[in-house]
Amino acid sequence: MRFMVLVPASKESEAGMMPPKELFAAMGKFNAEMVKAGVMLAGEGLAPTSKGARIKYDDGKTSVTDGPFTESKELVAGFWIIQCKSKEEAVEWMKRAPFGGGCQIEIRQIMELADFPPDALPEGMVKQEAALREQIKK
């Protein structure tokens, strides 16, 4: 099973500040442990929302808003994708992350194709996805 772990933003991360040296080192060590254990699939930090954008979809029209976003409490600053046998294992791993100060991360199971009911993916949609991926690769 695969899980995505979402790390919330903070005032500091939104200000583009680097984490203190000790935290950086501890995070590196934690990541290395997950790599050595074969559970780490991906892990990235996200730039502050000032470099991002939002798109709103309404009645076939889209409206784009550039960051920074200050209104929402639910800003994401980073993520991991890990491979574990169970949610409990994912939790046990993430308990070892060097966060503190009331930071709260979220663990979400990634849906595999087998998790979708058989009629969920109409054939047309699959072909469309294939075409999209073609475009992305160019």
Add this chain to the structure above:
Amino acid sequence: MPTDTHRTIDAVWRIESARLIAALARMVRDVGLAEELAQDALVAALEQWPEAGIPDNPGAWLMATAKHRALDQLRRRKMLNRKHEEIGRELEARQGTTPDLEITLDDDVGDDLLRLIFTACHPVLPREARVALTLRLLGGLSTDEIARSFLVPESTMAQRVVRAKRTLSEKRVPFQVPRAEELDARLASVLEVIYLIFNEGYSATRGDDLLRPALCEEALRLGRILAELASNEPEVHGLVALMEIQTSRFAARTDASGAPIRLNDQNRALWNQLLIHRGLAALDRAERLGQTPGSYVLQASIAACHARAATLEQTDWPRIAALYAALAQVTRSPVVELNRAVAVGMAFGAAAGLEVVDALADEPSLKSYYLLPGVRADLLEKAGRLEEARLEFERAAAMAQNSRERDLLLGRARAVIKA
């Protein structure tokens, strides 16, 4: 119904057990005894943690508990021979070390794990015993889980594990990393075990116990662990690359009814790009080591060619044909040569492919292999030799191992006449 705490303890066990057994095995110099001591610690955890809560450092708790029991056991034995006295003294001296010290000895942990991997995969054990022992000691799977994964009764699997540990004891297999002269052969044994586990998982069909496809993930995890421990071994990275890329095709390999879909016909939109990315990265690591490619690196390179092709038409068949040629040199396998025929046919035309296939006509090991006439039939059809193609498809159908394949080949035979 397992409680939340039990599931958490299972998760902790999965994270900690291999290292625990490895460290104990170095101390008591017997893998079977090390596993018993580790299991004792697990029993203690199952008894105490539900009430006392999961400790902050569960790994250290399990290690301290296991060592305590080791000492207890050694003291209670009526006849302590010299070896046990020595170990007893060593353990007592180590009792003074704090749990934190254990965790920071990173090199030791890595070395011990490597020793455990090589010991569990020792060639003195029959292959199925190596597989069982690896899943038990390194995967932390229960005997019941391993039995269900391989579709054998639990008692059979339990016996297999017991006999394996006894053999290691009786043959006095030392708990160590193999010497340089033996390393290649011993490493090949480890990689064979991991890939066997992977293939067992990959062969799982819909409706199978979910433990079976989970074997792919297990093998991938073990491969990745080994890649960090033996990072200068290209074949390890090659095997990891191969498994990452094969796993990337998991969602595309069967249709709605559970029937297998061959690679050429798969919907590539369903190929997992993250796993392909990881596979290509692992292959890159192998290639940077600059050694002549071995069989896993070559197989991974072939898989990578397919993975890089967004459509079937974009496949680099000449490169695949060349890789199969190199692989045939390394493995001397007629099946590889047959695959080369397919690639040569795709790259250089049916006539070229037929040359390769026809050279295999008298190959004894392929006498009852239905894909030999199957591949030949396909190439004959492409070459316009239709009547020969129809007969070959019918010949292949007669040799097919299941009704689905037989129907497919008979269908191809009928389609030739219509052309």
